[in-house]
Amino acid sequence: MSVSPGTGRSSSELRNITSLPVQQPPTAAVLSPPSRPGHAMVCAPMAPPEGRPGKVSAERSWPPRCGRLSAAPDDGDSAKGVAEGRAEEAADVSSAACNGGLPHDPRPPTPERDEGGEAQPPGDGDAPHSDGQTVGRVLDVMPLAFAAPQSSAVDSADGSMEDGGYIADSLIAEGKGGRGTDQLVGDGDDDAGNGDGRAVGSRADDGELETKEDQSRNKRWSTPDENPPPKRRAVYARRRFPPGCRSAAVTGIAIGGLEPSPMFGRDESNVEIESKIEEVGEATETHNCKIQESQVVDRVVLDDFSGGQHVCDHPQNVITNYSPRRDFFEEIDDRTPLDEWMRVPLVAGDGDVRSECEESIPKGTPRTHPRGLVYVKKNGKRKLKHDSINMDSLNRSGKESKCAHHVATDQIEEKDNTGLTTKRVIIQALMAPDRGPWAQRKNSISSASKSLTSRNNVKEKDATQRQELLSKLIPSTSTRNDTREDQGGFSPEDDETPLAIDVHETSNGSCVTLPSCVASGNESVGTQSKVTKIDEKSLLHESDQEPLVTVDVKYEGSLQEGNLRTHVRGLVNLKSNSEHVGLVSVKVNVAQLDAIGIFEDGTPANTISSTQRRVTRSNMKVKQCIVARELKHDGIAKDPLDRSTKVSECGNILSTDQTKENDGRGLVPNTVVLALMAPDRHPWTQGKTSIASASQPLNRRNKYLTVRQGLCLPDISEGKESIPICVINTIDDMQPVPFKYITKVIYPPSYEKTPPKGCNCTNGCSDSSECACAVKNEGEIPFNLNSAIVYTKPVIYECGPSCRCPPTCHNRVSQHGPKIQLEIFKTGKTGWGVRSPSFISSGSFICEYVGEVLQETEAERTENDEYLFDIGRDSDDEEEGSQSSTSDIMNKDVGYTIDAAKCGNVGRFINHSCSPNLHAQDVLWDHDDTRVPHVMLFAEKNIRPLQELTYDYNYNIGQVRQNGKEKIKDCFCGSSKCRLRLY
Numbered sequence: 001m002s003v004s005p006g007t008g009r010s011s012s013e014l015r016n017i018t019s020l021p022v023q024q025p026p027t028a029a030v031l032s033p034p035s036r037p038g039h040a041m042v043c044a045p046m047a048p049p050e051g052r053p054g055k056v057s058a059e060r061s062w063p064p065r066c067g068r069l070s071a072a073p074d075d076g077d078s079a080k081g082v083a084e085g086r087a088e089e090a091a092d093v094s095s096a097a098c099n100g101g102l103p104h105d106p107r108p109p110t111p112e113r114d115e116g117g118e119a120q121p122p123g124d125g126d127a128p129h130s131d132g133q134t135v136g137r138v139l140d141v142m143p144l145a146f147a148a149p150q151s152s153a154v155d156s157a158d159g160s161m162e163d164g165g166y167i168a169d170s171l172i173a174e175g176k177g178g179r180g181t182d183q184l185v186g187d188g189d190d191d192a193g194n195g196d197g198r199a200v201g202s203r204a205d206d207g208e209l210e211t212k213e214d215q216s217r218n219k220r221w222s223t224p225d226e227n228p229p230p231k232r233r234a235v236y237a238r239r240r241f242p243p244g245c246r247s248a249a250v251t252g253i254a255i256g257g258l259e260p261s262p263m264f265g266r267d268e269s270n271v272e273i274e275s276k277i278e279e280v281g282e283a284t285e286t287h288n289c290k291i292q293e294s295q296v297v298d299r300v301v302l303d304d305f306s307g308g309q310h311v312c313d314h315p316q317n318v319i320t321n322y323s324p325r326r327d328f329f330e331e332i333d334d335r336t337p338l339d340e341w342m343r344v345p346l347v348a349g350d351g352d353v354r355s356e357c358e359e360s361i362p363k364g365t366p367r368t369h370p371r372g373l374v375y376v377k378k379n380g381k382r383k384l385k386h387d388s389i390n391m392d393s394l395n396r397s398g399k400e401s402k403c404a405h406h407v408a409t410d411q412i413e414e415k416d417n418t419g420l421t422t423k424r425v426i427i428q429a430l431m432a433p434d435r436g437p438w439a440q441r442k443n444s445i446s447s448a449s450k451s452l453t454s455r456n457n458v459k460e461k462d463a464t465q466r467q468e469l470l471s472k473l474i475p476s477t478s479t480r481n482d483t484r485e486d487q488g489g490f491s492p493e494d495d496e497t498p499l500a501i502d503v504h505e506t507s508n509g510s511c512v513t514l515p516s517c518v519a520s521g522n523e524s525v526g527t528q529s530k531v532t533k534i535d536e537k538s539l540l541h542e543s544d545q546e547p548l549v550t551v552d553v554k555y556e557g558s559l560q561e562g563n564l565r566t567h568v569r570g571l572v573n574l575k576s577n578s579e580h581v582g583l584v585s586v587k588v589n590v591a592q593l594d595a596i597g598i599f600e601d602g603t604p605a606n607t608i609s610s611t612q613r614r615v616t617r618s619n620m621k622v623k624q625c626i627v628a629r630e631l632k633h634d635g636i637a638k639d640p641l642d643r644s645t646k647v648s649e650c651g652n653i654l655s656t657d658q659t660k661e662n663d664g665r666g667l668v669p670n671t672v673v674l675a676l677m678a679p680d681r682h683p684w685t686q687g688k689t690s691i692a693s694a695s696q697p698l699n700r701r702n703k704y705l706t707v708r709q710g711l712c713l714p715d716i717s718e719g720k721e722s723i724p725i726c727v728i729n730t731i732d733d734m735q736p737v738p739f740k741y742i743t744k745v746i747y748p749p750s751y752e753k754t755p756p757k758g759c760n761c762t763n764g765c766s767d768s769s770e771c772a773c774a775v776k777n778e779g780e781i782p783f784n785l786n787s788a789i790v791y792t793k794p795v796i797y798e799c800g801p802s803c804r805c806p807p808t809c810h811n812r813v814s815q816h817g818p819k820i821q822l823e824i825f826k827t828g829k830t831g832w833g834v835r836s837p838s839f840i841s842s843g844s845f846i847c848e849y850v851g852e853v854l855q856e857t858e859a860e861r862t863e864n865d866e867y868l869f870d871i872g873r874d875s876d877d878e879e880e881g882s883q884s885s886t887s888d889i890m891n892k893d894v895g896y897t898i899d900a901a902k903c904g905n906v907g908r909f910i911n912h913s914c915s916p917n918l919h920a921q922d923v924l925w926d927h928d929d930t931r932v933p934h935v936m937l938f939a940e941k942n943i944r945p946l947q948e949l950t951y952d953y954n955y956n957i958g959q960v961r962q963n964g965k966e967k968i969k970d971c972f973c974g975s976s977k978c979r980l981r982l983y
């Protein structure tokens with residue numbers, strides 16, 4: 001059932017969807033390569049046969065000026081040459097690339113069975129899969145040429161999808177709708193489909209549930225007879241920012257010397273005010289850290305609070321929203337009603353700031369970003385002056401982003417060691433950098449880390465300790481360390497990166513030696529751990545010994561969804577010739593290991609088994625380890641080279657600090673494994689240390705913790721993305737329905753991209769008046785030097801292959817693909833979703849919405865409309881004076897849609913939210929054709945780790961129709977601002 005606009009379809013988008021079959025042709029099939037039984041691929045047909053009974057039709061309206069309004073009735077005709085040609089070609093070429101023209105689900109429809117609903121729970125469509133997933137099947141993105149019919153395979157997807165609150169779509173008759181269904185209701189019948197007592201027609205007009213923008217939009221479009229129909233544009237690529245935001249935002253080439261604030265400016269400092277520190281990592285220590293650096297300003301202007309609904313009905317300009325019910329990282333939602341938040345006064349002028357940090361830092365793991373409480377007071381009153389310049393305590397002024405709730409300059413990174421200032425107040429510790437320094441280039445890591453003395457002390461002390469120990473313990477054999485980029489720098493990964501164990505036993509039965517593993521590189525000594533990371537390279541030769549001892553590491557746990565850990569602990573079961581010789585507790589960083597799937601089937605001697613309820617059992621080849629062959633009770637361990645290192649002793653188990661939290665069960669007679677030093681940084685973790693921040697304190701009741709619970713796939717992109725994208729499902733046993741993972745949009749076969757006129761810059765595009773691309777962007781580079789977008793436009797022009805500037809040009813951001821670790825996970829109610837284990841700062845590029853570019857006429861015939869995203873410019877864009885491309889020669893009457901049903905990337909899994917944290921931005925870089933821009937998703941606010949990534953599909957509630965009937969789909973975004981309906 002492809003009735004409504006699919007993903008990304010705007011509320012302003014109404015479509016005349018025609019001939020959409022309710023029943024499926026008996027030729028539909030689920031195909032599976034015969035050579036790989038159990039691996040099924042499900043594909044939908046390109047277009048349904050005409051005249052099939054049971055079809056539904058949808059009426060679609062177009063706004064004036066959208067170009068296709070008039071063309072709507074004869075849309076197919078007007079676009080016939082192209083559309084039909086496209087359709088045919090698509091079937092042959094483009095779609096075949098993804099679909100292979102595979103037949104569709106052969107199941108005949110039944111009255112009970114909702115074609116779309118059961119097939120794809122929260123959505124509709126005929127996607128022959130269940131709940132957007134397959135049961136027990138491995139995602140198969142293999143070429144369809146290998147696919148063969150396997151009609152039975154679909155059965156597993158039928159009827160079992162609705163776990164965890166999925167609501168099946170249903171195409172129902174007037175008055176038969178019900179909450180939680182995708183419905184068609186009688187046109188104009190407010191009661192129809194109101195199974196839960198809601199009035200369909202008025203739901204969107206519920207003033208309490210809508211923003212003003214919503215109201216305005218709905219007012220404009222909700223009554224087609226009275227109001228002009230909506231613009232064609234699907235998702236608003238532009239975010240409605242407060243006045244001045246765009247122009248006031250600091251760009252990367254503006255304001256010399258200052259690191260600009262992120263575009264969206266909703267830095268977390270306002271959240272962090274009086275908020276509880278999120279415990280990160282393993283709770284081994286807690287200490288109070290006095291924030292010594294903060295930006296304290298005299299004055300701040302808050303002339304617009306991003307719509308103002310969220311905050312400042314308070315006459316004294318209360319800035320911060322904080323809900324004690326929400327966790328620390330909870331976003332500031334500018335549309336969240338005030339009463340949802342506890343308002344926190346931020347004071348300018350006389351006041352007092354007191355900051356307190358409390359966090360847990362795993363031993364030996366320097367923390368870069370503490371989080372703490374900031375108390376802002378001013379004689380017990382709330383006060384904030386209006387002004388346009390922030391003056392810090394040194395009377396330095398910083399331009400602020402007006403869209404910020406409060407100032408956010410980089411001066412916090414520099415100084416103001418005045419610490420806590422009592423006379424002038426404001427906020428400013430703990431602002432979000434352009435990008436999490438822990439996750440990116442670390443160019444601002446100093447800001448956060450330096451701001452905490454104790455933190456720095458730890459770090460420096462660690463380094464000193466390590467160096468000292470290294471000099472003592474490690475002979476000059478570690479040549480390979482000399483080239484390490486992180487040499488001398490102790491990042492959070494140093495003690496956290498995955499390590500594993502391999503145990504060998506020598507003939508005397510008393511030694512444990514190094515395995516045949518890769519060298520991990522850095523020699524370091526655990527900070528407090530007294531564990532030496534031995535030069536594995538120098539020991540590799542010893543791995544030639546025939547292992548006599550096997551290691552079986554078992555991880556068990558009871559992690560809950562969203563409660564990730566960076567490290568698990570487990571027991572290493574030492575065996576010698578199948579005889580148990582002991583247990584050793586070890587700790588392994590599982591987040592990285594599992595997520596990137598470096599575990600592989602290994603030899604019995606080097607395996608780690610991961611078992612847990614509903615957790616995939618996996619053999620993980622141990623990659624790195626350090627093994628001491630002897631451990632004395634004086635706390636000295638000796639490695640195979642007879643180098644000794646101090647270790648902790650924990651009962652009978654001689655363990656390192658990494659394991660000392662364990663109960664120390666097991667007996668290890670004279671033989672001990674010491675492990676868990678910091679190995680190399682893995683490519684996928686470079687610059688991505690924030691996984692640590694996703695961790696939670698250990699639940700000490702869980703002695704055995706799991707390896708990344710619910711891991712379905714280590715990398716759904718199968719290596720196509722530079723950063724693996726794993727799939728996590730802790731809800732059920734299903735996996736995503738197979739699709740072809742692509743990283744670039746597929747244009748219609750007949751489409752020829754016209755290279756844009758590039759810039760000739762050789763100076764890094766720093767002169768925005770000279771850079772042709774900047775000129776197209778109205779004289780600005782929309783990205784700052786940290787690659788965060790700083791303002792939005794209808795279309796942003798990045799430099800591209802036609803330009804002389806290098807690929808590193810800071811006006812090339814989104815074209816390089818995702819740089820933030822993303823993962824697909826099963827949500828409770830909205831199918832699969834996307835999140836990141838990393839903190840994402842506002843303005844960061846997330847990913848592109850990739851799929852097949854279809855002409856809309858063709859898109860309307862797609863079976864599965866769940867993954868459609870209309871693209872192209874809307875009329876307003878031009879009215880607002882945005883630069884129009886000179887090569888914009890296309891027929892504006894032709895609309896295009898990206899269909900990611902069969903071919904797509906991680907973007908296809910991003911769900912809708914009425915309070916989104918992403919923003920869709922049209923970007924051009926490899927052509928100037930504004931009909932088919934790239935849809936790039938950027939973070940529009942700071943996003944805490946594991947928070948679902950969402951954008952606003954912008955459906956026009958009440959306007960999605962099929963066969964003249966309103967179609968309804970409930971929204972389960974869970975936002976306090978939820979409009980309750982997707983459409």
Ligand SMILES: C[S@@+](CC[C@H](N)C(=O)[O-])C[C@H]1O[C@@H](n2cnc3c(N)ncnc32)[C@H](O)[C@@H]1O
Nearest residue numbers: 007122123132830831832909911912971972973
């Ligand atoms: C592009 S897909 C998103 C990924 C999808 N959840 C999946 O499992 O593949 C869009 C579909 O997801 C579902 N969806 C997304 N956001 C939703 C929301 N807030 N409430 C209900 N369903 C939602 C709807 O069925 C929608 O048609």
